[in-house]
Amino acid sequence: MNKSNLFKEFIRNKTFMLGFVIFLSIILLAAFADNIAPFSYDEMNVQNKLLSPNEKYRFGTDQYGRDILSRVIHGSRIALKVGLIVVAIETVIGVSLGLVAGYYGGKLERMVLFFTDLTWSLPPIIMALAIVTMLGPSLNNVIIAIAVVSWAQFTRVVRVKTQAIKSLPYIEAARAFGENDLNIMARYILPNVLSSIIVLSTLALPTAILSTTSLGFLGLGSQPPDPDWGLILKEGIAFINQAPWISIFPGLAIVYTVLGFNLLGEGLRDIMDPRLKA
Amino acid sequence: MNGNRLLTVNNLSVSYVMKKDAIKAVDNINFHIDKKEILALVGESGSGKSTTAKALMRLVNQPGRIDSGEIIFLDQDLLKLKEKDMSKVRGKEIGMIFQNPLDSLNPVYKVGAQVAEAITLDKIPRQEAFKKVIDIFNDIKISDAGVRVESYPHELSGGMRQRVMIGMMISRSPKLIIADEPTTALDVTIQAQILELMKNLRDEYETSILVITHDFGIVAEVADRVGVMYAGEIVEIGDVFTIFENPEHPYTGLLIKSLPRITKKEGRLQVIEGNVANLADLPEGCRFSDRCPFVMEICHKENPRMTERAPGHFCACHRKVK
Numbered sequence: 110m111n112k113s114n115l116f117k118e119f120i121r122n123k124t125f126m127l128g129f130v131i132f133l134s135i136i137l138l139a140a141f142a143d144n145i146a147p148f149s150y151d152e153m154n155v156q157n158k159l160l161s162p163n164e165k166y167r168f169g170t171d172q173y174g175r176d177i178l179s180r181v182i183h184g185s186r187i188a189l190k191v192g193l194i195v196v197a198i199e200t201v202i203g204v205s206l207g208l209v210a211g212y213y214g215g216k217l218e219r220m221v222l223f224f225t226d227l228t229w230s231l232p233p234i235i236m237a238l239a240i241v242t243m244l245g246p247s248l249n250n251v252i253i254a255i256a257v258v259s260w261a262q263f264t265r266v267v268r269v270k271t272q273a274i275k276s277l278p279y280i281e282a283a284r285a286f287g288e289n290d291l292n293i294m295a296r297y298i299l300p301n302v303l304s305s306i307i308v309l310s311t312l313a314l315p316t317a318i319l320s321t322t323s324l325g326f327l328g329l330g331s332q333p334p335d336p337d338w339g340l341i342l343k344e345g346i347a348f349i350n351q352a353p354w355i356s357i358f359p360g361l362a363i364v365y366t367v368l369g370f371n372l373l374g375e376g377l378r379d380i381m382d383p384r385l386k387a
Numbered sequence: 388m389n390g391n392r393l394l395t396v397n398n399l400s401v402s403y404v405m406k407k408d409a410i411k412a413v414d415n416i417n418f419h420i421d422k423k424e425i426l427a428l429v430g431e432s433g434s435g436k437s438t439t440a441k442a443l444m445r446l447v448n449q450p451g452r453i454d455s456g457e458i459i460f461l462d463q464d465l466l467k468l469k470e471k472d473m474s475k476v477r478g479k480e481i482g483m484i485f486q487n488p489l490d491s492l493n494p495v496y497k498v499g500a501q502v503a504e505a506i507t508l509d510k511i512p513r514q515e516a517f518k519k520v521i522d523i524f525n526d527i528k529i530s531d532a533g534v535r536v537e538s539y540p541h542e543l544s545g546g547m548r549q550r551v552m553i554g555m556m557i558s559r560s561p562k563l564i565i566a567d568e569p570t571t572a573l574d575v576t577i578q579a580q581i582l583e584l585m586k587n588l589r590d591e592y593e594t595s596i597l598v599i600t601h602d603f604g605i606v607a608e609v610a611d612r613v614g615v616m617y618a619g620e621i622v623e624i625g626d627v628f629t630i631f632e633n634p635e636h637p638y639t640g641l642l643i644k645s646l647p648r649i650t651k652k653e654g655r656l657q658v659i660e661g662n663v664a665n666l667a668d669l670p671e672g673c674r675f676s677d678r679c680p681f682v683m684e685i686c687h688k689e690n691p692r693m694t695e696r697a698p699g700h701f702c703a704c705h706r707k708v709k
Contacts, residue, residue: 214449278490285444285485286505286555287478289471296504300495 118380125376131369139185146179150336159352169354171344177355180336181362187337188318188366191252195317196310198256203263204306208294210264211271221264229261234323246329248321248337255320263309270302304381311374315367322363338363393563393595394443395419399456401435401442410666412438412451414619417693420563420595425586427598427606427627429642430616433663436599437486439616440567443597444483445473460563478508482556486568488549492540498551499524499536505555523554526591527584546577553584560592567599582608603646607631612699615639618664618674621693625700635702637679673705681706 119125138145147167154174162169168177210221228236233255240254274280275298283297324330325339333340338359345355401413413435420426428436441447443458445465458465465476477483485491493501499520506516517536524532527550540548549569556564566585570578586609588594598609606613606627614624615638623636634640641659661678664670670677676686683705691703 278485278487279493281446282483282485282491282552282555283493284446284474285477285483286559287474287476287508289474297493301493303495 115380119376122376122380124372125380128369128372128374128376131365132373135185135189135366135369138182139189142183142186146176146182148176148179150180150183151175151334152179159348161352162354168358169352171341171352171355172348175334177341177358180341181338181358184336184338184341184359184362185366187248187331187335188321188363191248191255191321192314192318192370194252195255195259195321196313198252199260199313199317200263200306200310202256203260204267204299204302206260207264207267208271208298211268212275212290212294212298214272218268221268225261225264228258229265231258233258234320237320237324238327238329241324241329246332248331248335251321251324251330254324255317259313259316259320262313263306266305266309267302270305271298274298274301308374308378308382311370311377314374315370318370319363319367391421393420393422393424393461394597395457395459396439396443397457397459399439399442399458400454401438401447402452402454404450404452408667409452409454411454411619412666413442415456416616416619416621418614418621418624420597422562422595423589423593425589425596425598425609425611427600427610427613428616428621429600429603429606429613431601431663433618433666434616435619436601436616437567440483440565440597440599443565444477444481445470446477446483478505478556478561479559480561481563481565482559482561484549484552484556484564484566484569486571488552488572489545491552492548494540497537497539498543498548499538502536502551502555502558506558509559519558520554523558524551527554527557528580529554544577546573546581549573549577549581550584553581553588557588557592557594561594563595563597564588565597565599568601569598570605571600578605579608585609603642615642618669619666620674620703622675622704623700623702625697625702629697629700633697633700635696635700636675636704637681637706638675639702641680 152175154170157166157170157174158172160166160170166176166178168181170176206221210218236258237251237254240257241250244250244253280293280297283293321330322337322339322342325337326343328343331337331340341359342356345352348355396416396418399413399416400411402409402411416439418426428439430436438447438451442453443465445453447453453466456466460476460480465473468476492498499517502520502523503513503516506519507513511519520536521532524535529535529547529550535543543551569585570581573581582605585596589596598605600606610627612625613627613630614621615636616622617638623630623634623639630639631643634643645657645659647656659678664674664677670687672688673679673686673690676682679686685705691705693701693703696702
């Protein structure tokens with residue numbers, strides 16, 4: 110497949126394009142949050158508290174009179190930041206364990222598999238809850254907690270692919286001209302599993318964002334006045350009868366983001382790695 | 388003993404370890420390769436020739452295991468080297484060409500980059516390596532070398548890929564090249580070109596070559612000496628002309644007779660009855676005894692030893708010709 114064909118295939122894939130547009134809009138929102146948001150996210154204005162959506166405050170205000178629209182826009186930064194860092198950590202842990210396990214096999218592989226199955230079998234949000242409770246509530250601890258519990262699927266996929274690739278003639282050929290194990294893993298196997306990793310990472314992003322907002326909602330993630338979507342949602346619960354917009358808009362933002370990334374990931378999967386569909 | 392000696396293999400045994408027992412794929416073989424010499428190892432599938440090749444590189448895969456023996460390359464025993472030092476021998480001192488050129492290149496890199504990668508293993512800067520790649524490609528007669536270096540493996544034909552593989556192996560000028568069925572996956576005209584190329588290598592780069600093949604036609608084409616393997620043993624080894632004229636071992640004779648010949652009148656090809664002996668259940672005595680047309684009583688009792696029939700020509704058979 111040459112480059113222009115690949116490009117056409119991206120354009121033609123509707124799932125991917127829709128996801129990509131949403132993804133782009135979130136990136137832009139996060140990048141230019143200061144310019145787009147009409148107010149700052151923590152500017153209080155008690156006279157204007159609990160206003161329903163109007164011309165000045167498009168998404169209404171909360172109990173301190175803060176503009177929900179601005180808070181939701183700024184919240185995209187937290188969601189993206191956490192999502193990207195979590196996925197980066199997951200990818201590094203998961204991929205290196207998968208490579209090593211698949212390449213060397215034997216006892217090492219069984220050990221890695223044991224831990225993979227262990228983390229796989231525990232409900233991630235509960236595990237993350239336990240870890241955050243242990244470390245204390247903060248956004249950084251949330252990042253650590255989520256990353257620690259969700260690398261397993263990378264390991265599984267990469268291990269299986271590594272096993273398949275390592276028995277191919279070109280790996281044997283590489284060994285025959287004197288490449289060492291590290292080089293073989295990094296330069297021969299990794300590039301050949303890269304497409305799966307990209308797809309998996311994209312699909313792991315919405316999960317990570319959902320987990321962060323869930324922990325935020327439970328009060329274990331970002332602390333006030335940070336505009337974490339989960340946190341805003343939770344703060345709105347107390348006023349759900351008088352001012353439902355406080356919770357509705359961050360909720361919609363979560364749905365929009367998660368949906369966008371999922372579409373993007375699925376589109377990428379269809380194009381780059383159709384065999385992963387299962 | 389001999390300044391011209393490049394590689395000596397003494398009593399090499401390799402077995403594949405199964406759940407209960409071990410199967411000896413290579414049983415106590417001895418041979419040597421001189422500098423600038425092309426030695427061919429011939430045998431049917433399962434005779435242990437590929438395993439021998441891999442053992443020389445210490446690349447026998449699980450569950451295979453080198454049991455015993457010595458592989459003396461120049462002055463050092465390769466089997467005694469640490470894995471780290473062995474990986475310095477691989478590629479640098481001994482190169483290997485595989486039987487499956489279609490899958491022997493990494494599909495995600497351009498072929499030029501792959502050959503360059505092999506060269507940079509010798510601490511040569513990348514830019515210089517790329518220049519060298521084009522020289523090598525010209526050397527091994529890859530047309531449009533400048534364009535071809537930018538190709539991905541799937542854009543090249545099988546013969547072209549095998550050339551790239553050969554280029555990759557000679558790029559570090561190893562003293563010995565092991566070619567494991569280098570032409571099996573290629574069509575006949577390309578085969579001839581690749582064999583020609585290998586002979587040129589020997590002449591220009593002064594490399595020794597060990598060719599693993601099942602085809603006596605290839606042996607006749609390139610080899611100086613030939614070793615015939617059967618069921619894990621070398622049954623006959625010697626100068627290629629001597630063996631073609633005067634095969635001492637019945638198996639060698641039958642292999643040569645089963646070659647298709649234009650001069651032969653009969654329409655049918657001659658075949659050797661039966662299959663290669665089952666390594667897990669070898670016949671008593673000589674391993675070829677159950678297929679041998681000249682089988683004698685002693686063949687079922689005692690495995691014959693290698694004896695020198697003519698200078699440099701060894702054979703393991705109870706039958707004394709002439």
